[in-house]
Amino acid sequence: MPGAYAYLSQLWRSAGRNPDLKESLRQKLIRWRRGPAIARVERPTRLPRARALGWRAKQGYVVVRVRVPRGGFKRRRPRAGRRPKRMGVKKVTGAKSIRQIAEERVAKKFPNLEVLNSYEVAADGRYRWFEVILADPHHPAIRNDPKINWICGKNRGKTVVHVQV
DSSP: OOOOOHHHHHHTTTTTTTTHHHHHHHHHHHHHSSSSSHHHHHHOOOOHHHTTTOOSSSEEEEEEEEEEEOOOOOOOOOOOOSSSOOOEEEEEEOOOHHHHHHHHHHHHHHHTEEEEEEEEEEESSSSSEEOOOOOOSHHHHHHTTTTTTTGTTTTEEEEEEHHHH
């Protein structure tokens, strides 16, 4: 028998077909467009997805919604020198995904928190919104939880240089 989170995730998948949910999401997007690009939120919008990616309803966890422009980017057209056959101006694909860019922007805004994961919340013709799950490695609730306290490691993910004196 499916649980509540299974029903919630199924409801989110069918949001485009449900007129009430569709209108609710449309109103949210109008508010989100007017708001800041990076905003801390009280609770995740997609609760089952957030829990699957590591979020828990306890202190030390933070959820941030970030807005990133859609599409690739356009390079400057070469003006001097020989003209390249295919100039590589339009339809240039970046090396990073939009999701990775969103995570990096949030990590820069909250330097004392560690990024756990992220997921897409909404998209329109101009922007994509992601919710990024962060954890505070200095919070006692995170330090004492054996499922997440690996994030509190001293040199986790950092290159250690040994200097001989």
